[in-house]
Amino acid sequence: MSICVLTGDIVGSTDLTKAQFSKLRLVLAGCLDALQQDGSANLDIYRGDGWQMDFDGRPPGLREALYIRASLRAENEAFETRISIACGPEISIFLGANTKTHIASGHALDEMPRDILMSHAAGGPLQAATVLADHISQGWTRAQAMAIRPFLLKGSGITQKQVANDLGISRQAVGQALNAAGFHVLDRALRAIEEQAK
Numbered sequence: 001m002s003i004c005v006l007t008g009d010i011v012g013s014t015d016l017t018k019a020q021f022s023k024l025r026l027v028l029a030g031c032l033d034a035l036q037q038d039g040s041a042n043l044d045i046y047r048g049d050g051w052q053m054d055f056d057g058r059p060p061g062l063r064e065a066l067y068i069r070a071s072l073r074a075e076n077e078a079f080e081t082r083i084s085i086a087c088g089p090e091i092s093i094f095l096g097a098n099t100k101t102h103i104a105s106g107h108a109l110d111e112m113p114r115d116i117l118m119s120h121a122a123g124g125p126l127q128a129a130t131v132l133a134d135h136i137s138q139g140w141t142r143a144q145a146m147a148i149r150p151f152l153l154k155g156s157g158i159t160q161k162q163v164a165n166d167l168g169i170s171r172q173a174v175g176q177a178l179n180a181a182g183f184h185v186l187d188r189a190l191r192a193i194e195e196q197a198k
Helices: 018-038 062-075 100-111 124-138 142-152 160-167 171-180 183-197
Strands: 003-010 041-046 050-056 081-088 118-120
Touching: 003 062, 003 100, 018 041, 018 050, 018 062, 050 062, 050 100, 062 081, 062 118, 062 124, 062 142, 062 183, 081 100, 100 118, 118 124, 124 183, 142 160, 142 171, 142 183, 160 171, 171 183
Parallel strands: 081 118
Antiparallel strands: 003 050, 003 081, 041 050
8 A cells, every 4th residue: 555645735825815726725625525436535734834734545646736726726816825746655644644645745755946836756757747737737727727627536437518507608619628628638647557557
């Protein structure tokens, strides 16, 4: 068994109103609920604008990071977070936040250059893929984030028609939003990375 740890801090937290900051925290909690459907997960919020989320058996973690970004952006285009990802061989997330993987994720966040918002502690190809995914997803509009978010849940089996019905827009509008968000390229990359991680 392995664990995946995402560590983040809220971008521009001092510019958010108290109500906005509370809503952003609720969105993070909602992400945990959505992402823990097929395993154990935990969320800790600390230092006011810092947070850490961990999952049992979820390498490489990039899909989850993108889901969090899409969820925040879908709620409010002003909501953004830096995210570092680390995966490791620990048996369970319930070992606490002092495992090597938790520490590696925290260090990766501390060392992240200011011009990127997502980083992978593994380095190499995973870091390269994460930086590219970060660049693509930083440009998502709220409408694009709302369209892409359901498709980032692994194994959801959702269709464009279902998303269109949920959002009250046409299937063509969903397709256009997905194309503009780079979904098809991201989806192929995520599937390839996840297949290799098995």
